[in-house]
Amino acid sequence: MNIIDLKKVVYEYFRRDDEGNVTGITTAVDHVDLSVKPGDFIAILGHNGSGKSTLAKHLNAILYPSEGTVWVDGMDTTEEDKLMQIRQTTGMVFQNPDNQIIAQIVEEDVGFGPENLGVPTKKIWERVEESLKAVGMYEFRKKSPNRLSGGQKQRVSIAGVLAMHPKCIVLDEPTAMLDPAGRREVIRAARALNDVEKITVILITHYMEEVIYADHVYVMDHGSVKMEGSPREVFSRVDELSALHLTVPQVTLLADRLKKSGLPIKSGILTRDELTAELVRIKSGR
Amino acid sequence: MIREITIGQYYQTDSVLHRLDPRVKLIFVILYIVSIFLYRKPLPFLLAALFLALCVGLSKVPFSYIVRGLKAVVVLMLFTAVFNLFLTPGETLVAWGGLKITKEGALIAAFMAARLVLLIISSSLMTLTTTPTQLTDAMEKLLWPLQKIHLPVHEVAMMMSIALRFIPILLEETDKIMKAQMARGADFESGNLLRRLKAMVPILVPLFISAFRRANDLAMAMEARCYQGGEGRTKMKPLRYKGADTVAYLILMVYLAAVIAVGKLT
Numbered sequence: 001m002n003i004i005d006l007k008k009v010v011y012e013y014f015r016r017d018d019e020g021n022v023t024g025i026t027t028a029v030d031h032v033d034l035s036v037k038p039g040d041f042i043a044i045l046g047h048n049g050s051g052k053s054t055l056a057k058h059l060n061a062i063l064y065p066s067e068g069t070v071w072v073d074g075m076d077t078t079e080e081d082k083l084m085q086i087r088q089t090t091g092m093v094f095q096n097p098d099n100q101i102i103a104q105i106v107e108e109d110v111g112f113g114p115e116n117l118g119v120p121t122k123k124i125w126e127r128v129e130e131s132l133k134a135v136g137m138y139e140f141r142k143k144s145p146n147r148l149s150g151g152q153k154q155r156v157s158i159a160g161v162l163a164m165h166p167k168c169i170v171l172d173e174p175t176a177m178l179d180p181a182g183r184r185e186v187i188r189a190a191r192a193l194n195d196v197e198k199i200t201v202i203l204i205t206h207y208m209e210e211v212i213y214a215d216h217v218y219v220m221d222h223g224s225v226k227m228e229g230s231p232r233e234v235f236s237r238v239d240e241l242s243a244l245h246l247t248v249p250q251v252t253l254l255a256d257r258l259k260k261s262g263l264p265i266k267s268g269i270l271t272r273d274e275l276t277a278e279l280v281r282i283k284s285g286r
Numbered sequence: 287m288i289r290e291i292t293i294g295q296y297y298q299t300d301s302v303l304h305r306l307d308p309r310v311k312l313i314f315v316i317l318y319i320v321s322i323f324l325y326r327k328p329l330p331f332l333l334a335a336l337f338l339a340l341c342v343g344l345s346k347v348p349f350s351y352i353v354r355g356l357k358a359v360v361v362l363m364l365f366t367a368v369f370n371l372f373l374t375p376g377e378t379l380v381a382w383g384g385l386k387i388t389k390e391g392a393l394i395a396a397f398m399a400a401r402l403v404l405l406i407i408s409s410s411l412m413t414l415t416t417t418p419t420q421l422t423d424a425m426e427k428l429l430w431p432l433q434k435i436h437l438p439v440h441e442v443a444m445m446m447s448i449a450l451r452f453i454p455i456l457l458e459e460t461d462k463i464m465k466a467q468m469a470r471g472a473d474f475e476s477g478n479l480l481r482r483l484k485a486m487v488p489i490l491v492p493l494f495i496s497a498f499r500r501a502n503d504l505a506m507a508m509e510a511r512c513y514q515g516g517e518g519r520t521k522m523k524p525l526r527y528k529g530a531d532t533v534a535y536l537i538l539m540v541y542l543a544a545v546i547a548v549g550k551l552t
Contacts, residue, residue, distance in 0.1 A: 062506060062510060084514070094503065102507075104418050104447075107522075108522060108523070113511040113512060115520055115521060124520065143298070146454050146455070
């Protein structure tokens with residue numbers, strides 16, 4: 001069974017003028033179908049305003065679809081009595097690290113979710129310890145979040161979600177406000193959760209470099225899915241991506257240009273090593 | 287400069303005071319503050335000051351760090367001192383033009399200043415040694431009976447702890463906005479009071495907007511983590527009295543008795 005299933009999901013909101021009269025309807029999510037298997041690492045790409053964050057908020061019942069259905073682990077998100085179960089199944093990490101840390105001490109913040117779930121005290125401590133260790137923040141457990149770097153704060157946020165024992169974690173642009181080092185930290189933590197803990201990860205981002213490790217990539221624009229496939233398939237369509245205002249990783253772009261200028265390079269190069277290997281192959285082949 | 291305010295901040299270290307039950311510290315501070323307002327005599331004050339000095343020593347918080355917290359209230363202290371000094375009727379010490387300093391005024395001014403200093407040091411000592419979460423837990427637990435008459439005790443406690451968590455973040459933001467405005471030629475330091483107040487508007491407007499945005503984000507993050515009020519919640523760090531807490535209560539009793547004894551006798 002799929003952990004997440006979206007069937008023809010539409011989300012519309014009303015635009016209002018200053019007096020509150022409806023002036024129009026904006027369709028933020030437009031007939032999106034999406035299914036995620038347990039243990040997958042999924043990436044959703046799109047530039048600002050493509051509807052990817054709105055879509056993410058449907059995955060743990062913060063928003064409800066105007067049309068269509070969202071199933072999380074077999075539960076329809078509009079069933080009100082299942083709300084807490086749904087939110088526990090798919091944890092959510094948001095963009096701004098400062099605006100999602102509730103407590104003034106790292107370990108207390110990680111304990112916030114389990115406290116809400118009514119987990120017994122002793123078990124909370126076990127969960128906090130294992131979650132902080134999983135993201136490599138255990139040694140910072142007594143620190144104030146204000147003294148951490150952005151990347152560290154985001155890892156604490158991930159630990160906070162992890163402590164609720166979710167089956168799936170949705171990361172809604174977790175790296176948008178971080179520097180490159182912080183971005184790498186967070187992506188590494190997310191990949192570790194997927195590899196080691198076998199948690200389904202849905203990463204929403206507009207940085208192409210972050211999605212090359214994903215199992216499956218969706219590209220969104222104007223509320224609907226425009227492209228999907230493995231990172232290799234998606235990145236081989238460089239022209240289509242630039243039409244959607246997305247820049248492909250530099251190596252991929254270079255490989256694409258070389259290919260267009262006549263070199264027999266295979267399409268969908270993702271890493272520097274691949275390009276090097278490909279160039280060596282061509283050179284020795286001649 | 288704005289970041290130097292230490293009131294309401296937690297100072298991370300490990301000391302006897304840090305390990306005490308927050309309820310003890312809360313009751314301690316309340317009764318301590320009562321004790322410095324009981325008498326207007328030098329000896330009880332001396333006792334109170336000595337006692338506080340002992341507590342500061344036990345807390346392992348650097349004294350300079352605590353004093354920095356005082357800076358923020360120097361203006362208030364000067365204000366009360368000046369008013370007391372000039373406006374209290376009584377035996378004239380110095381007369382200068384229409385103004386006169388009376389003996390009573392000087393005494394009251396000195397006592398008020400001393401009281402304010404002790405009050406601020408004692409309460410900041412509590413917040414320096416207690417995390418906001420512990421503090422609000424303590425309030426929640428102490429005020430729990432009020433839940434019976436439908437007062438939202440848990441909600442208020444949660445709001446307070448969130449407010450405390452966001453103080454440093456909003457201060458930093460204020461600093462950033464001020465610098466941004468200054469870089470574009472804004473002037474916050476010259477002109478009369480009205481002009482300076484007017485200059486604050488371009489700081490407050492963006493600050494408020496950002497605070498609302500943060501509140502919105504935070505509410506969503508809390509909901510996403512299954513927060514639904516106090517019901518059915520368990521505690522990661524439930525409050526339980528230990529041996530040291532009983533000892534602390536005893537010390538508090540002895541201190542209060544001593545203050546009252548000294549106050550009555552002198």
